Amino acid sequence: MQTVGQPIRKKDAMALVTGQPVFTEDMAPKDCLIVKVLRSPHANAVVKSIKTDIAKKVPGIEDIYTWEDVPQQRFTMAGQTYPEPSPYDRLILDRHVRYVGDPVAIVAGENELCVDRALKMIKVEYEVLPALLDFRAAKDHELLVHPEDNWRSLCPVGADNTRNLCASDRTQDGDVDVVLADCDVVVEGTYHVQAAQQAMMETFRTVCYIDMYGRLNVMSSTQIVFHVRRILSNALGIPKSKIRAWKPRIGGGFGAKQTVVAEVFPAFVTWKTKKPSKMIFTREESQTASTPRHEMEVTVKVGANRDGRIRAIDVYTLSNTGAYGEHGPTTVGLSGHKSIPLYGSLEAHRFAYDVVYTNVMSAGAYRGYGATQGIFAVESAVNELAQKLGMDPVELRFKNMVREGQTMPAYYGETAASCALDRCMKRAKEMIGWDEKYPCKDMGNGKVRSVGVAMAMQGSGISGVDVGSATIKLNEDGIYTLSIAAADMGTGCDTILAQMEAQCLDCSMEDIIVSGADTDTSPYDSGSYASSTTYVTGRAVERACEKLRERIEKRASELLECDVCELEFDGQTAKNLSNGRTVTLEEIGTASMCGNNVALQVTESHSSPVSPPPFMVGMVEIELDQETGHVEILDYAAVVDCGTVVNPNLARVQVEGGLVQGIGMALYEQIQYNEKGQMLNNSFMQYKVPTRLDMGKLRVEFESSYEPSGPFGAKSIGEIVINTPAPALAHAIANATGIWFKELPITSEKIAMGIEGQCE
């Protein structure tokens, strides 16, 4: 039976649509302590004194902790494989607070009322320091965000706290300056991408309790249970063996929950008090004290000949990691490594970057992870290049795009073993009606219709680092249990991994129980991030199935008293071909529990030396109001090559969801700070995520290549989908107005002002 490639309903779907209590807060013990933190009102300050004695007297308060109560070894909250590239620059509570929102005290009490009261009664005296808010001035600034001696960087990422550097690097292939000097046309631009918020509907939250063995149990809304265990061990200074981390259903992640944001506070409280506790972030906290996209300023030079041959790309990225370095050294890499390789025949490229500390909230992982920022810049520059060359931007892409079989020097020298980018472009062009609509049409009523285009790529897991594992066991009724530590955060990985298993073991989806993620019982998995789960963990599932099948056949051969080679197993029944005797899977399962020496359980791990990029093309048609600058999205055509599509429904919804997130980031989602470093967009009132009135018509199609190293030929889908809206929309807006907007979001206000400026 074919299960891979089918639009199968998600295993947890009916529980979710009927509102069952399957999320973290729904399962919290009723009597648990409420944990909240007092946050710094200053962007840079040192706590001179902190008085908690009066606050502690509020009835119901369990305890209040300050910087004096927490361990003094630094750690990172980034959920990455050890040794983490992100520097160890955090304490649970630090005397030196580095952004508006940095925690100053932890309060635990019986209920919210008493905790809120106590928070107001803590008296803190700050020595307020000048704040470093301009990330363009941060490198080598006299103000140091991390002047402390025990700051440390575990990996050679070019970090230097005495220069406000979280990372710095420079790579090149060929002599970019020489090639650019020889090009007929060079386009140069500096592009700014804001620190957009993931804004998953379920804010950060964690519940902790002590189990019967005296161990700290951490139930959290997280993408990374194993990293949570290590990070809590680092933060609390207790052995990993004393900690169990697990996740229930997750109300959206998008990378936000690849960082330990809420976990340390209730974990500290429960470890100290041995009482259950929970911390539920408010939306305001989720907006102001979390892990948004890295604000980046990307400077691009693209050089080409008159005939449209792109010869060199030069990218410099300045990234703002904020007060702490979570994912700082790694996100920036993607801004070049996943934008430059879109172009296949470069004679030279250069990619350099600096990642700087400033006194705003720390950035983190957000779907796209730096590629989004780099692709906005490079794709915008290529669109502008097309205009300079007087060439159709689609034609320019056809001339230069990476093709299957090409080596990608800017992508770690990997070969594009599977690439249908050309077919994606061809199909998107047909869908949107590019030839009729490019560049624009004046509707004669103050409105202009125009189109825009962008290409994108991403990776499939982190090559040579990410590990995916699967444990599969046969139960006595012929039902399998699939244990994983990949984290289904709504994406449907529990279901698609079961689809792969059902296909490999010739069973039905109903015959598979999916379990995880739990550090005590699941096999090791780095977690669900970096677009890794389908590709990396999927391969582990395939391999575990192969091994388990061998075991099942071995046990069956014992029962049927024949050699394995004389046996046929169709997933339900094993048959002795020489005498026709059969034994069912259920009988094999039952027999595995009596007089058996062959465990019908297998664990396989997988790590890939390559990270095959998915590719896509996005084309948008807009109607722009020249008076108000309002952009209405009429049609968005997205064509994706994610290799084999494992579940067409879930893949399609990934694309649609990513497009809408990308549209929000391109047009209105905004993070702004005032001169004191206070964030202005601290609620959904000010931070506008798209509603269903804002997204226009989305049309998604797949042009599949076959990735030989992936499970069933699959690559990733989760992140790439956010990368085309910003450059495609900027292009369409340029085609409508003649103005190349290089700063996101491109709000109606900016467009209207820009048009006004042109008239003057």
Add this chain to the structure above:
Amino acid sequence: MQISIQLNGRKITEDVRPDLLLIDWVREHGCYSVKRGCETSNCGLCTVFLDEKPVLSCSVLAARADGHRVDTLEGLQEEASEFGAFIADQGAEQCGFCNPGMIMNAIALFRENVDPTDDEIREYLAGNLCRCSGYEGQLRGIRAFIEYKKKGGAVCRQ
């Protein structure tokens, strides 16, 4: 203060703080489908029925519901699974955190208007945010459900 509310068909009379929000009251009574996604009445996750009309339970005091009827998805399981199956068949439930609020509001829409246009659907559900799905799959599911109801709802979807 003492209030008396008919919650999912069951009358509950008890003392509450005057400033207790309806969302916290229904969750205290085991209605965990009701989620909080913001504190500013922007997300629609906490939608419940107050006398059969959809309201944001984060913006209503429990005291205001005194003497009234409150329904949550826990009390509408049959409708939820009948309609929700169509969302599930699109894979549009995704993380599921916003689903109960959206489904409550969609049920309210269907009760008012058995055959809404796409624009009417978007308009009615505009206050129900979803960060995962991009809304398009939800619309497909809603359309499929409406078609199914038009045909008499004969096909069993479970």
